[in-house]
Amino acid sequence: MGRVRLIDVAELAGVSMKTVSNVVHDYPHVAPALRTRVQAAIDDLGYRPNLTARRLATGRTGMIALAIPEIDHPYFSELSRRIAEEATRRGYRVLIEQTLSDTVAEHAVLKDREAGLVDGVIFHPVRMDAIELATVHKDTPLVLLGEAAIPSTTDHVMIDNVAAAKEAAQHLLALGRRRIAFLGVVDGDITVSTNRRLVGYQQALVEAGIELDPDLVLTVRDFSPESCADATRAALARGLRFDGVLCRDDKFALGALQGLHRSGLAVPEDVAVIGWDDTALASYTLPTLTSIAPDKPRLAKVTLDLLEERMNGHQGVGRHRLVPHSLTFRESAPELPR
């Protein structure tokens, strides 16, 4: 336990508490002799500043909350890591909060700031929409991620989903595929992300002069790879034919790979597959998975840039940043030879 207090050090060194504090904080105007004496006392006693007291006195916590749907989803765990590392670099700690896509939990997210637990919040909402967010969020430094809610009043970072989906579909087209499926729309739970990606997919096809076939937009039961595998097999079983699949995320793509394999189709020979998020999963599969790759380090950097400005008092309308993306080519939809 941090039994040793500032005043204990001060007494041992024969100085005031404030001087010890100054030494701890590397305040420049401390006489060298004194500094060493105080430092010796600190080391002697094994003094550690009590962060709670410091926080109360300063009003700053040095912590930021990261609220995500699930910590054990590959994309979010990779994102968490990036953000935690970027935050550490800037002297903050990250408190990860799981919402489990639950409305109540999402509403609770912003309370943390009110309770003085954190200085700012990074929030990837699923349920809350722009209006709810705009009303709840008053003066909490907040940066939103994802596409679910984009209130104009709040800072927000994402990739250009439409463009990314379009580029992926265009790559499939460039590979000579003409019957391209989209996997998938979760039954009764169509998210904004899915929507944007679907739009990009459609744009690519239309611009290539291909008629849209609604049957090629597959519907799945839920967000599990299993349901995607089932949907893929079911589609093939009822006679639907396609030679390319654009998936809304890597887990969906794994489901597609399983479904195709079990239906006796070869990837990429018979069907090319593209995933989304470029998580570690993409290199673990058979065949390895071509995937849309958001620039995660950049995402972390931009997000923290915005948040830090807000925490430093920046006021004003919401800033909206697009972060670059690219296509990471692997076996399931190989790069074009040139």
Add this chain to the structure above:
Amino acid sequence: MGRVRLIDVAELAGVSMKTVSNVVHDYPHVAPALRTRVQAAIDDLGYRPNLTARRLATGRTGMIALAIPEIDHPYFSELSRRIAEEATRRGYRVLIEQTLSDTVAEHAVLKDREAGLVDGVIFHPVRMDAIELATVHKDTPLVLLGEAAIPSTTDHVMIDNVAAAKEAAQHLLALGRRRIAFLGVVDGDITVSTNRRLVGYQQALVEAGIELDPDLVLTVRDFSPESCADATRAALARGLRFDGVLCRDDKFALGALQGLHRSGLAVPEDVAVIGWDDTALASYTLPTLTSIAPDKPRLAKVTLDLLEERMNGHQGVGRHRLVPHSLTFRESAPELPR
């Protein structure tokens, strides 16, 4: 910002701060009339207690640290989720800390408690050994996970690695496999976990009257699936033959699946594969992966039981708990028909 303070509520309601505090804490002996009046004032003003101040006054933070090597490793992110959920159930929040298997970072883990950031620490060490831990850890409530360091003085939770490895190997034997490889030993970085698992593997073979072949213990470059795939292919290429592989974790197993596939071998027909940790990965692969499954909910529960007792002042020697494990059967090493 939580501008509203306890005293503001008190003044509005015309009572003392302490009475408001009592209402906030549901202290039973508050006159009903007063309680409603105070509650109204709280609601009116939108009062939220300042947790930092509370912590300073009580000396409790309500937080526990979870220090793990990597947040984006599937096993650790699943573990984090379990532990966070169990902790939430008990009224704690979890502060996740990445050590990246770095010695310095591991040593820093215990400082958090000293700084009063958390009430207790759950720590999965990689580098620190029992002796270091025993000396550093004085009176911080601490529970260790994993097999790296087991100082007798500290509470510790793990599964029986030797037994689990033995059972897995025995399952491969029961499937009629006789040439069983172990994947693998990381070159120059053999961990205690790997060692325990290797021992169990060897016990099973010896008890089955099979002579140990050191060549069957494969060496890999690092902890990536890629290096495991390479090691598998290289082994096959140099003429090594085997019909079963026991892997030290699921990521290694994914590498094995890739390597076997690329070498033209079928799983499980030619070679049966068993992974370790039963992470989500295991159901995503082709074929799906049989894996040793630690009872993660139980692990979380036991860990928090121990930690809570320590945080409540329990003294005494380290308690060492084994948590149950089982084998989750999937395609790569199917369950025996009966």
Add this chain to the structure above:
DNA sequence: CAGAAAGTTTACAGCGCTGTACATTGGCCC
């Protein structure tokens, strides 16, 4: 109905730190 017991409320001293205001010292310039 006195006295004890239980219920209810308050005042206030910290928790350990930092920010501010202020005191002291020494160096430098004319």
Add this chain to the structure above:
DNA sequence: GGGCCAATGTACAGCGCTGTAAACTTTCTG
């Protein structure tokens, strides 16, 4: 030598909350 400024150090009032002790009320008991 006086005056001024920068450097150095200190005292102390909070930050917002809770625990303790004590005051005051009401209820119960014989």
